[in-house]
Amino acid sequence: MPTDSRADLLFPAEPGQRSLARRLYAVAAQLPIISPHGHVDPAILAEDRPFPDPAQLIIVPDHYLTRMLLSQGVPPADLGVPTLDGSPVETDGRRIWRRFADHWHLFRATPSRLWLEQTFREVFGVTTPLSPATADTVYDEVAARLAEPEFRPRALFERFNIEVLATTESPLDDLGWHAKLAADGWGGPGGRVVTTFRPDNVVDMEFDGWAGNLDRLGEVTGTDTGTYAGFLAALRQRREAFIAAGATSSDHGHPTARTLDLDPAEAARLYDRGRRGLADPADAEAFRAHMLVEFARMSIEDGLVMQLHPGAVRNHNRWLYARHGRDVGGDVPQATEYPHALAPLLDAYGNDPRLRLVLYTLDEYTFSRELAPLAGGYAAVYLGAPWWFLDSPEVLRRFRESVTESAGFYNTAGFVDDTRAFCSIPVRHDVARRVDAAYLARLVTEHRLTEDEAADTIADLAYRLPKRVFKFGRPA
Structure with a gap:
């Protein structure tokens, strides 16, 4: 725990609450880091070269x-x-x-x-x-x-006290870096570095190169992705490969949270239209929506936790995209609706405890109005932490204030750093733990929790909950 003048970073100004926050933070500060969603390049740790x-x-x-x-x-x-x-x-x-x-x-x-x-x-x-x-x-x-x-990367991994780090790969990735990590004793089921199944580039008809990606998916799996049935078989095969490489979750970054439970024949017709280059934006949205329900079915079968990250308008800065490509800062958030959008999926599987659906948002206003009531009312639903444009101390604090009364603490899934910046992982988790310590300290001073309950809760939020929700084994 820092001993300099920044030791009280993000703690309340009121002396009594600040003292409580210090004590609660001390409970969480040295707990191992569980990083269940992020974008660190696995090659960094597999090769372990100097930065x-x-x-x-x-x-x-x-x-x-x-x-x-x-x-x-x-x-x-x-x-x-x-x-x-x-x-x-x-x-x-x-x-x-x-x-x-x-x-x-x-x-x-x-x-x-x-x-x-x-x-x-x-x-x-x-x-x-x-x-x-x-x-x-x-x-x-x-x-x-x-x-x-x-x-060096692996030495920092040890110093950061990271217990599990999840990276994110597409079905087209050969998972070679994860194979090397497994060979070195760092990866595979129960490993310290695991992969996450992110199928957007083969599910989204509007993704650049979608048709070519399907051809590549067929080559990787040896299946005929010219048909919808072959496409589903290829996805199931890749999910099995990801699970063998240590994956415990899938991740879906759709523009909206819309879901549809289509008849297989209708889904096949949509897929065929896309393969022939005839799909319009409505077709693309319908197919994405249907595939979320299809992936929920697959998750019930194979046990992968399902994460949904909707609400990003990708590549809004067209000049930036044309000059530098994807993932360089050209995306912006949009308003996102959840109760009606998710109804088909939740009607089918929302009360099935075999499904774990972790919901995120870029629309902060939905936390208390939509997401917390959903998480508080369905066995399958958990709330993911504020991410991307919302991963700030102010929103992390408002998140707890917005969702706790409807969803409690135990329908949330812990903090995710969602970062490519490996060296920022420990400080991002530290910020979340400090914000939670400050929030819980206020609850104690208001006589809404005892200090012992608050201490137990902050350990859950920082460590035990993400480990349990994302199926990383028993808490140490």
Whole structure:
């Protein structure tokens, strides 16, 4: 636990609550990290090579950072983000770092600044405040740490106290890096690094290259994906392969939460229209909606926890997408409706305890109005933590305030960091634990919980709940 002036970070100002928050945080602070949803490249841990220079590690892959600078007129290429057409990109890490430091003021009061400052201090031991004047000093201090054996990926994994880290791969991935991790004793069922089944690129007819992806899926599985029946067989085969590689969950990133339970013949007709290039947007939405129900059926059969991440308008910044591709900061949230959208799936399987459906949202207003009542009323439904545009201290606090009265604590699924930035994992989980400590401290001072109950609850939220919900074995 930190002993400097930032030890009370995110704790209440009122002295009594702050003292309680300290004690509750101490219960959770050293618990192992369960990271059930994220996007860390498994190659980082499989190869265990030293990280590149600070800019390539911290700035270039982090679209939270590059999109903010783009909003102030700094092109991503000037920050080292690769271009699709091979046009010039800044490759000098120090120049990228200086340009970022020149714009550090843009991040005041953002979670990105909070995470980065904590990463500098808690991961790298760098206490020099970042500014244009100190850019080179901070760069050199971080670079010096990266050259040390203790800062190789697997050594950091140990120091971060990560018990399980879930990555995310598509059905077209050969899972080679996970095979290497398993061979090294790090992966496979019950392993420390596991995969997650993310089938969007073969389910979404509007995904770039969808038809080609289906052909590739057929090649990978040796099935005829020219037919809907063959497509389903191929998906089941890949789910089996993912489970063999340690997967305990699937993940579905659809534009909406809509579900449909179509007759198999109608689903086959939709699939055929898509394969022949005749599907319109309504067809694509209907097929995605039907496949969510189909995946729920598969989850009941094979036991994978089902995660649904709806609500993102992908590639809204068309210039950014055309120049740099997907996942570089061009997406935005949209309003998302859940009760009517999920009704077909919940009518069929919502009360079946064999299904675990973890729901997320980018629409904060749905937490208390829609999602908490759903989680509080169906055996299969759990609430996922605020993610992406909502993974901030303010929303994490509002999340607890919004959902606890309807869903309680035990219909939630713990914190997810949802990050590609490996070095930010411990600080993101630490922020969530601090927010929960502050919230629970208030409940104790209001005589709504005893301190013993609050201590037990924060251990559940930080560790035991995500481990149980995502089927990572018995709590240690």
